[in-house]
Amino acid sequence: MAEEIVNKYTAKDFKSDQEVRWCPGCGDHAVLSSVQRALAELNIPKEKIAFISGIGCSSRFPYYMDTYGFHSIHGRASAIATGVKTANPELSVWQITGDGDALAIGGNHFIHAIRRNVDINIILFNNEIYGLTKGQYSPTSTKGQVTKTSPFGTVEEPFSVGELVIGAKGKFFARTIDTNVALSTQIYIESAKHKGTSVIEVLQNCVIFNDGIHNKITDKEVRDDRTVILKHGQPMIFGKENDKGLILDGLKLKVVKLGENGITEKNLIIHDALEANPGIQYMLANMKYPEYPVALGVIRAVPGPTYDRSVDDQIKAIQKTAKIKCMDDLLMSGSTWNVE
Amino acid sequence: MGKKSEVIEREEVVIRFSGDSGDGMQLTGTLFSDTAALFGNDLSTFPDYPAEIRAPQGSVGGVSGFQVHLGHSEINTPGDFSDVLVAMNPAAIKANAKWIKQGGTIIYDENNFTEKNIEKAGYEKDPITEEKLESYNIIAAPISAMVKEALKDFGLDPKSVLRTKNMFALGMVYWLFDRKLDYTEEYFEKKFQNKPGMAEANKVALRAGYYYAETIEALSPVYKILPAPIAKGTYRNINGNSSTAWGFMAAAEKAGLKIFIGSYPITPATGILEELAARKDLGVISFQAEDEIAGICTALGASFAGKLAITSTSGPGLALKSEAIGLAVMAELPVVIVDVQRAGPSTGLPTKTEQADLMQALYGRNGECPVVVIASSTPSDCFLYAFEAARIAIEHMTPVLLLSDSYLANGTEPWRIPMMKDLPKITPPFADRTEIPFLPYKRDKEKLARSWAIPGTPGLEHRIGGLEKTEKGTVSYVPENHEQMVKLREAKVERVANEIPDLIVQGASTGDILIVGWGGSYGYLITAVRELQAEGHKISLVNFNYINPLPKNVKDVFKRFKKIVVCELNLGQFANYLRIKHQEFTYEQINKVQGIPFTILDIKEKCIKMLEDI
Numbered sequence: 013m014a015e016e017i018v019n020k021y022t023a024k025d026f027k028s029d030q031e032v033r034w035c036p037g038c039g040d041h042a043v044l045s046s047v048q049r050a051l052a053e054l055n056i057p058k059e060k061i062a063f064i065s066g067i068g069c070s071s072r073f074p075y076y077m078d079t080y081g082f083h084s085i086h087g088r089a090s091a092i093a094t095g096v097k098t099a100n101p102e103l104s105v106w107q108i109t110g111d112g113d114a115l116a117i118g119g120n121h122f123i124h125a126i127r128r129n130v131d132i133n134i135i136l137f138n139n140e141i142y143g144l145t146k147g148q149y150s151p152t153s154t155k156g157q158v159t160k161t162s163p164f165g166t167v168e169e170p171f172s173v174g175e176l177v178i179g180a181k182g183k184f185f186a187r188t189i190d191t192n193v194a195l196s197t198q199i200y201i202e203s204a205k206h207k208g209t210s211v212i213e214v215l216q217n218c219v220i221f222n223d224g225i226h227n228k229i230t231d232k233e234v235r236d237d238r239t240v241i242l243k244h245g246q247p248m249i250f251g252k253e254n255d256k257g258l259i260l261d262g263l264k265l266k267v268v269k270l271g272e273n274g275i276t277e278k279n280l281i282i283h284d285a286l287e288a289n290p291g292i293q294y295m296l297a298n299m300k301y302p303e304y305p306v307a308l309g310v311i312r313a314v315p316g317p318t319y320d321r322s323v324d325d326q327i328k329a330i331q332k333t334a335k336i337k338c339m340d341d342l343l344m345s346g347s348t349w350n351v352e
Numbered sequence: 353m354g355k356k357s358e359v360i361e362r363e364e365v366v367i368r369f370s371g372d373s374g375d376g377m378q379l380t381g382t383l384f385s386d387t388a389a390l391f392g393n394d395l396s397t398f399p400d401y402p403a404e405i406r407a408p409q410g411s412v413g414g415v416s417g418f419q420v421h422l423g424h425s426e427i428n429t430p431g432d433f434s435d436v437l438v439a440m441n442p443a444a445i446k447a448n449a450k451w452i453k454q455g456g457t458i459i460y461d462e463n464n465f466t467e468k469n470i471e472k473a474g475y476e477k478d479p480i481t482e483e484k485l486e487s488y489n490i491i492a493a494p495i496s497a498m499v500k501e502a503l504k505d506f507g508l509d510p511k512s513v514l515r516t517k518n519m520f521a522l523g524m525v526y527w528l529f530d531r532k533l534d535y536t537e538e539y540f541e542k543k544f545q546n547k548p549g550m551a552e553a554n555k556v557a558l559r560a561g562y563y564y565a566e567t568i569e570a571l572s573p574v575y576k577i578l579p580a581p582i583a584k585g586t587y588r589n590i591n592g593n594s595s596t597a598w599g600f601m602a603a604a605e606k607a608g609l610k611i612f613i614g615s616y617p618i619t620p621a622t623g624i625l626e627e628l629a630a631r632k633d634l635g636v637i638s639f640q641a642e643d644e645i646a647g648i649c650t651a652l653g654a655s656f657a658g659k660l661a662i663t664s665t666s667g668p669g670l671a672l673k674s675e676a677i678g679l680a681v682m683a684e685l686p687v688v689i690v691d692v693q694r695a696g697p698s699t700g701l702p703t704k705t706e707q708a709d710l711m712q713a714l715y716g717r718n719g720e721c722p723v724v725v726i727a728s729s730t731p732s733d734c735f736l737y738a739f740e741a742a743r744i745a746i747e748h749m750t751p752v753l754l755l756s757d758s759y760l761a762n763g764t765e766p767w768r769i770p771m772m773k774d775l776p777k778i779t780p781p782f783a784d785r786t787e788i789p790f791l792p793y794k795r796d797k798e799k800l801a802r803s804w805a806i807p808g809t810p811g812l813e814h815r816i817g818g819l820e821k822t823e824k825g826t827v828s829y830v831p832e833n834h835e836q837m838v839k840l841r842e843a844k845v846e847r848v849a850n851e852i853p854d855l856i857v858q859g860a861s862t863g864d865i866l867i868v869g870w871g872g873s874y875g876y877l878i879t880a881v882r883e884l885q886a887e888g889h890k891i892s893l894v895n896f897n898y899i900n901p902l903p904k905n906v907k908d909v910f911k912r913f914k915k916i917v918v919c920e921l922n923l924g925q926f927a928n929y930l931r932i933k934h935q936e937f938t939y940e941q942i943n944k945v946q947g948i949p950f951t952i953l954d955i956k957e958k959c960i961k962m963l964e965d966i
Binding site: 079080085093094330331344 | 386389390392582583584585586587588589598601602605610612614631632633634635636637639641642643645646649650651652653654655656657658659661675676678679683769770771772807808809810811812813814815816817818819826827
């Protein structure tokens with residue numbers, strides 16, 4: 013008989029007494045609200061939650077959460093979150109970061125946290141710009157973008173977050189849109205339940221310095237035709253009329269229209285987020301408009317041992333048979349001699 | 353075993369084993385010093401090796417050395433000059449010629465003094481004559497040929513046979529100093545448990561060397577160094593890195609905390625990470641980070657989560673950790689940062705010693721950013737100061753910078769093992785669960801430390817971070833609040849002075865010269881000062897272990913001497929610090945920046961000159 017679980021919390025319980033200071037219209041407000049909803053639904057005791065951030069607009073996030081929180085220094089949130097989680101695997105640890113914080117100054121910590129598969133949830137706010145320093149290009153800015161530090165357009169290739177995560181042996185990658193609270197909430201819940209590093213890329217709008225950067229895929233009128241929401245075990249279908257889908261054509265993905273050339277739902281690829289081989293997931297994560305719809309939802313969610321539990325298990329296994337139980341044992345171990 | 357023809361008793365003796373970095377000199381030296389320690393001598397050792405793991409064979413740059421100083425009385429340094437040099441090749445003569453005592457003994461492997469090796473070492477024909485060492489006690493032993501002969505029936509490949517050369521040499525030295533072989537033989541039995549052939553081969557080489565030395569007349573006389581009058585207790589040999597690691601574990605046990613070390617490998621600090629990584633049996637969580645920054649940042653995360661957090665590094669790594677140390681100062685989290693100093697700047701001389709990170713430790717951060725700075729002064733007292741660093745970090749909720757150096761890290765000495773029950777208890781200032789709402793920056797009146805609320809504790813949820821805060825933990829840009837918080841953080845560190853011991857003067861409390869040292873040069877300074885005292889000079893020593901804050905009685909000690917001479921392995925960083933902190937005195941300096949410790953002789957000569965000027 014299943015026991016009924018009564019939720020202790022509502023989203024409001026996770027609001028701190030601090031005034032939220034993001035710009036009006038900033039995508040961060042919606043992310044905050046989605047995370048608070050997800051936590052209420054997850055029903056994890058509030059004292060077991062820690063939010064760790066680096067530097068950037070999004071990194072003010074911990075101040076607005078009534079949980080444990082640590083607003084740290086630029087780029088280092090992955091390392092600090094790794095320390096918190098490894099020190100106490102019982103905690104639910106969330107990292108709040110941005111495209112500059114995680115992918116530029118903090119790139120090294122980001123890829124290594126992922127490689128180790130530390131059980132933390134990384135919410136990466138991607139607005140393709142440096143907002144807090146008022147408008148310089150970031151590692152995800154489109155090639156050619158004109159910003160304050162690229163007055164003639166950038167000449168460098170941007171990172172694709174999903175590609176980087178998979179390249180770093182990432183086991184969980186999802187993508188959502190800041191203002192899609194329902195989808196975001198669902199993804200945050202799934203990421204929290206996943207054991208291992210989860211990276212959620214939020215396509216977030218900076219209303220001041222990069223306004224409308226994601227509009228071509230997030231606008232209400234076009235988003236159904238220009239995004240595909242992936243669900244594990246479901247065919248990859250999208251479009252306002254649910255009339256488009258994805259098939260594998262040779263070694264490449266291809267957008268097809270249902271009903272044309274005898275294509276039915278049965279021809280479409282079934283999404284398998286649990287597949288360890290990242291081949292298809294990699295292509296999905298890299299789909300770009302206009303050739304493809306942009307993939308949203310949980311793209312990859314592969315189970316595997318986590319760093320924090322493995323560390324803990326190793327210590328416990330060694331302690332079981334260890335001869336040295338305390339410092340006095342260690343001090344007197346090995347070669348010693350007595351002076352009478 | 354062998355009967356000794358002539359035995360001379362000596363107070364102390366210095367032996368240096370020297371050869372290619374592949375010749376096993378470090379092991380040879382360690383086995384010799386362990387044997388001496390078990391016999392009851394006091395001793396001090398210093399390994400000296402190149403940064404290159406296998407530098408070109410036979411080159412001077414590739415010489416690896418291990419110096420042991422043992423005595424019948426208290427020994428505080430590995431010694432300036434060696435009585436006996438074991439040279440496995442000509443390059444070893446080149447590297448050490450000026451460090452052999454006048455008329456000392458040189459044992460060398462004549463089979464390895466080939467034309468090619470002699471040339472590689474920069475000699476024309478004969479290293480001994482070219483260095484003008486003919487009048488020394490020279491023992492040219494055919495070491496390579498002898499081990500080949502001794503092991504010819506073992507069926508070993510030629511490489512493995514030659515690898516036992518060091519044991520042949522060690523056997524000779526054992527005979528020379530009238531030592532027993534049993535400890536070394538037991539070591540081989542253990543080490544080669546599954547390769548009894550190798551154990552036997554090494555034992556045979558060792559004995560062959562011993563008997564060879566007995567047979568040849570050249571090795572007479574034999575030196576005997578009686579055991580030293582050492583305090584009762586149980587002893588072990590320990591190096592500075594291990595004793596540092598053990599000090600942290602002892603502190604964790606006394607505080608009832610688990611220990612977390614986040615570190616990136618860097619010479620000469622790596623031994624601390626390695627030692628702690630091996631101690632999973634004591635619950636140590638060790639994290640080998642992707643870089644120096646992640647080392648301290650994971651440690652800070654662990655500190656936030658309630659662990660005794662440690663990060664270990666050397667100078668270049670400390671530079672990378674600066675920003676995160678600032679975060680620790682601002683967040684007021686306990687963490688110990690160990691800097692095992694090496695010769696800088698930049699990569700500098702990575703395997704050589706120096707004390708030139710003092711200013712970096714004190715001031716190398718943005719903003720008004722005070723941390724407690726402590727320095728260890730002997731390989732074994734690294735335990736005590738690591739324990740102290742952890743205690744102060746925890747009880748005062750502050751980062752503590754612990755300075756060690758390459759010389760302490762690798763040097764060993766016998767250590768009287770403490771009992772855990774004799775160490776002080778450490779009380780973490782955990783937040784009171786009933787004090788809701790929890791104010792993260794509320795301070796206790798005595799120490800000015802904030803309290804530590806650990807994630808997982810219901811009701812104490814709070815936020816900290818690098819932005820300036822009010823007592824409540826709210827971000828604040830109010831000018832007066834910032835100034836007040838800056839002053840509070842400064843005062844918190846200053847108040848540590850209330851519980852650190854007074855300076856102890858070694859020697860008379862008044863006199864002509866007060867030698868002032870800090871950290872790892874203690875051994876050389878105390879030896880030089882004691883010798884000068886014995887010669888009738890009015891000279892005393894104080895050695896600082898607590899750098900920031902300074903002990904309270906500095907002024908009281910300094911004012912009783914005519915001259916204050918600050919001795920350190922840099923261009924005068926501590927002297928300059930004292931000039932800021934105690935401007936009322938004039939400071940003279942003795943400095944050395946060569947990547948090697950002081951020599952006793954050097955200090956004595958300079959002091960005598962200064963004494964003449966008084």
